[in-house]
Amino acid sequence: MTAHPDPTAPSDQREPEPTDAEIFYCATHPKVETGLRCGRCDTPICPRCLVMTPVGARCRECARLKPLPMFVAGPSHYALAIVAGLGVAALGSIALLFLPPFGFLTLLLYAGFGLAVGEAVSRATNRKRAKGIAVVAACCAGIGSLAVAVAMLGPAFGLIGAILAAVVAWGRVR
Numbered sequence: 001m002t003a004h005p006d007p008t009a010p011s012d013q014r015e016p017e018p019t020d021a022e023i024f025y026c027a028t029h030p031k032v033e034t035g036l037r038c039g040r041c042d043t044p045i046c047p048r049c050l051v052m053t054p055v056g057a058r059c060r061e062c063a064r065l066k067p068l069p070m071f072v073a074g075p076s077h078y079a080l081a082i083v084a085g086l087g088v089a090a091l092g093s094i095a096l097l098f099l100p101p102f103g104f105l106t107l108l109l110y111a112g113f114g115l116a117v118g119e120a121v122s123r124a125t126n127r128k129r130a131k132g133i134a135v136v137a138a139c140c141a142g143i144g145s146l147a148v149a150v151a152m153l154g155p156a157f158g159l160i161g162a163i164l165a166a167v168v169a170w171g172r173v174r
């Protein structure tokens with residue numbers, strides 16, 4: 001003999017209240033109804049006050065609080081990064097032309113090349129640690145050294161040298 005509990009027994013579960021139909025008034029425009037809230041401080045905001053950020057809807061106050069400026073680079077920073085990177089890469093490849101290849105250790109020159117390009121880009125951009133800036137540095141170092149590296153070391157080692165320069169430059173900025 002088994003006694004099952006009655007499965008039809010009434011439970012106190014209720015239908016969840018719909019919360020998305022909530023209406024409140026904008027904090028800055030008390031006459032404007034809205035269903036939006038700032039994702040950071042929960043202030044009610046109307047579409048006019050809403051500022052779309054990469055991390056969601058924000059009120060104007062919160063949108064002004066930008067991420068650390070160290071990680072944000074503007075177009076002028078990219079321009080400076082490219083100029084500095086290409087400039088040093090050009091000077092560096094001329095310098096490499098005058099240096100005799102000395103076997104395997106020549107690769108160290110390319111690491112130094114990458115370091116110089118990375119350092120120049122880093123300084124020109126006020127030490128921004130943005131990903132895009134690191135890409136610029138890596139491209140300038142890699143592409144800038146490739147022709148000279150291939151001419152000096154042959155295609156295989158040349159490519160390794162250029163990649164080494166790019167990786168070192170990337171690491172210097174990132």
Ligand SMILES: [Zn+2]
Nearest residue numbers: 038041059062
């Ligand atoms: Zn807010």
Ligand SMILES: [Zn+2]
Nearest residue numbers: 026029046049
């Ligand atoms: Zn508003």
